[in-house]
Amino acid sequence: MSRTGSLRSQVEEFLFREAALLDEWRLDDWLDLFADDARYVVPSTDLPEGDPERDLVFIDDDIIRLRARVDRLNSRHSHRESPRSRTRRFVSNVRVEETGDGELRVSANLLVYRFRSGEGAPYVGAIEYILRRDGRDLKIAYRRAVLDLEDLSWHGAVSIIL
Amino acid sequence: MDIKDLIVDDRDRGVFRVHRSCMTSADLFRQERERILDRCWIYLGHESEVEAPGDYRRRTVAGRPLFFIRGKDDQIRVFLNSCPHRGAMICRRDAGNAGVLQCFYHAWSFSTDGDLIGVPGEDAYGPHFDRTEFCLKSPPRVDSYRGFHFVSFNPQAEDLVTYLAGARDYLDLVVDQAEEGMRVVPGSNRYTIKANWKLLAENSLDGYHLVPTHRTYVDYIAGFGTDDSGDTVSARPPGVAKALGGGHCVSENISRNGRPIARWHPIFGEEARERIARVRRRLVQKHGEERTYRMADTSRNLLIYPNLLIMDFVAISIRYIEPVAPDRMEVTAWHLVPREESGPALATRLDSYLTFLGPGGFATPDDVEVLESCQAGFRATEAGWSDISRGMLNPCPGTSDELQMRGFWRQWHAHMQGRDRTNVKDR
Ligand code: FES
Ligand SMILES: [Fe+2]
Numbered sequence: 001m002s003r004t005g006s007l008r009s010q011v012e013e014f015l016f017r018e019a020a021l022l023d024e025w026r027l028d029d030w031l032d033l034f035a036d037d038a039r040y041v042v043p044s045t046d047l048p049e050g051d052p053e054r055d056l057v058f059i060d061d062d063i064i065r066l067r068a069r070v071d072r073l074n075s076r077h078s079h080r081e082s083p084r085s086r087t088r089r090f091v092s093n094v095r096v097e098e099t100g101d102g103e104l105r106v107s108a109n110l111l112v113y114r115f116r117s118g119e120g121a122p123y124v125g126a127i128e129y130i131l132r133r134d135g136r137d138l139k140i141a142y143r144r145a146v147l148d149l150e151d152l153s154w155h156g157a158v159s160i161i162l
Numbered sequence: 163m164d165i166k167d168l169i170v171d172d173r174d175r176g177v178f179r180v181h182r183s184c185m186t187s188a189d190l191f192r193q194e195r196e197r198i199l200d201r202c203w204i205y206l207g208h209e210s211e212v213e214a215p216g217d218y219r220r221r222t223v224a225g226r227p228l229f230f231i232r233g234k235d236d237q238i239r240v241f242l243n244s245c246p247h248r249g250a251m252i253c254r255r256d257a258g259n260a261g262v263l264q265c266f267y268h269a270w271s272f273s274t275d276g277d278l279i280g281v282p283g284e285d286a287y288g289p290h291f292d293r294t295e296f297c298l299k300s301p302p303r304v305d306s307y308r309g310f311h312f313v314s315f316n317p318q319a320e321d322l323v324t325y326l327a328g329a330r331d332y333l334d335l336v337v338d339q340a341e342e343g344m345r346v347v348p349g350s351n352r353y354t355i356k357a358n359w360k361l362l363a364e365n366s367l368d369g370y371h372l373v374p375t376h377r378t379y380v381d382y383i384a385g386f387g388t389d390d391s392g393d394t395v396s397a398r399p400p401g402v403a404k405a406l407g408g409g410h411c412v413s414e415n416i417s418r419n420g421r422p423i424a425r426w427h428p429i430f431g432e433e434a435r436e437r438i439a440r441v442r443r444r445l446v447q448k449h450g451e452e453r454t455y456r457m458a459d460t461s462r463n464l465l466i467y468p469n470l471l472i473m474d475f476v477a478i479s480i481r482y483i484e485p486v487a488p489d490r491m492e493v494t495a496w497h498l499v500p501r502e503e504s505g506p507a508l509a510t511r512l513d514s515y516l517t518f519l520g521p522g523g524f525a526t527p528d529d530v531e532v533l534e535s536c537q538a539g540f541r542a543t544e545a546g547w548s549d550i551s552r553g554m555l556n557p558c559p560g561t562s563d564e565l566q567m568r569g570f571w572r573q574w575h576a577h578m579q580g581r582d583r584t585n586v587k588d589r
Pocket of ligand 1: 245246247248249250265266267268269270
């Protein structure tokens with residue numbers, strides 16, 4: 001296998017494991033994938049290139065707020081996800097680029113079907129990561145989910161982790 | 163059911179009930195369009211969304227496709243987004259800049275002030291063809307107040323300032339917070355709620371639901387501690403709710419949480435403390451202690467009847483509700499910030515917005531859920547009525563009382579019966 005090929009399969013393995021943790025709602029385990037200085041961003045649907053320092057976005061979490069988000073989602077008082085929706089996510093078209101400083105710039109396509117209250121619809125978009133080597137494993141330093149939807153429509157909210 | 167019986171309003175017994183068909187009936191929804199949305203002033207957009215000549219924005223307002231554009235003379239004009247020739251949409255993007263507006267069907271072109279300036283093969287129309295008959299059309303009434311632009315499809319509508327009644331002072335209280343005026347930051351949050359639009363008008367003013375529905379948010383904020391140093395706030399009376407006349411209502415709270423304008427909270431971080439104190443000194447200098455207190459230490463959820471909310475608490479959100487069907491609304495929210503804020507001050511404010519507000523925040527998803535839950539519950543038609551009586555016998559209603567929601571409903575009921583204004587002093 002070529003060098004990029006094996007690097008890609010290592011990254012894919014990581015992304016697939018992450019997807020499984022989210023679909024299984026093992027959010028505390030999912031949090032362990034993040035570096036302490038990580039950031040999680042979801043821009044607004046009408047401004048996919050949105051920058052949380054200047055623009056209105058849906059989500060801009062540092063690790064503290066990300067932990068709080070997980071605490072909230074774990075609580076039965078997080079009403080939009082209590083009872084939890086069923087989700088199934090498909091991660092594909094993975095591309096990996098090594099940056100000089102030992103980090104990996106990763107992009108992938110994202111499709112998450114979400115079912116709840118007798119209905120279901122997909123979130124469709126692209127997901128970008130900066131992954132950092134951590135011994136033999138990887139850590140998420142940056143994670144940005146960019147929706148292709150024109151508005152949140154049926155979902156009414158970004159109530160799950162995208 | 164007769165329209166006059168849809169609301170029970172018994173002030174002696176303190177009973178206020180709304181029949182749930184108000185949220186489910188297709189007939190009433192159609193009548194609402196005619197009697198309310200087609201008669202009132204409806205929010206269109208903010209001046210800062212079109213900063214440069216030629217900048218335009220497309221909107222759907224009370225069902226109509228519209229756009230507004232800043233002309234070369236700096237005037238903002240509003241047009242129906244439909245070609246006077248045969249109807250195609252002139253403006254086919256949500257936002258952009260244009261020197262000339264050209265329809266893509268037969269390529270007629272219009273100036274940014276709406277004049278027809280180009281017709282391919284014009285001679286074929288003969289000598290009586292008159293370009294002035296084919297200018298872009300505007301809604302019957304267009305007006306603005308301090309940067310907020312509204313339209314009305316009612317040619318007889320009273321002027322906007324009269325219409326705003328007591329809500330005007332509250333808008334001032336928001337706009338005056340800025341030194342150099344307000345602007346809307348790029349990006350908007352758009353989402354659908356499968357519920358009747360009036361439920362969100364109600365919910366946005368409802369202080370009673372805050373703790374039970376938004377417990378995870380309340381816990382999250384409590385985790386940061388509070389700033390009670392030199393706290394003058396606890397000595398003040400609790401929040402108030404008011405009907406401001408014409409269906410406009412406000413719920414005004416003493417803020418225990420942070421206000422990016424001039425009330426520091428640990429969530430903003432130590433480095434923000436001095437900066438926020440400076441803004442406060444500036445406000446006091448300009449507006450005096452009492453008004454600064456209101457701007458900085460109180461927060462307000464303001465309903466501009468029928469379907470606009472200005473939510474001024476953790477940040478300032480403009481929230482527009484477009485009714486789409488009896489059981490469906492489309493919501494657009496924007497973030498309004500003082501123009502002079504940039505860098506760390508702006509970052510603090512943008513961050514504060516996202517804690518509560520927005521469909522990815524720690525509270526709004528729960529509101530979406532609760533409204534859809536009510537709407538689904540209404541299918542149990544035997545249940546009949548919803549109760550909005552809380553605090554009706556209280557002589558000075560607080561924000562957990564429901565006077566503000568009754569104010570909205572009383573105006574709605576009056577309009578639906580073909581009457582005009584409700585009494586400002588309603589309890
Ligand atoms: S419809 Fe616009 S030019 Fe014909
Ligand atoms: Fe709420």
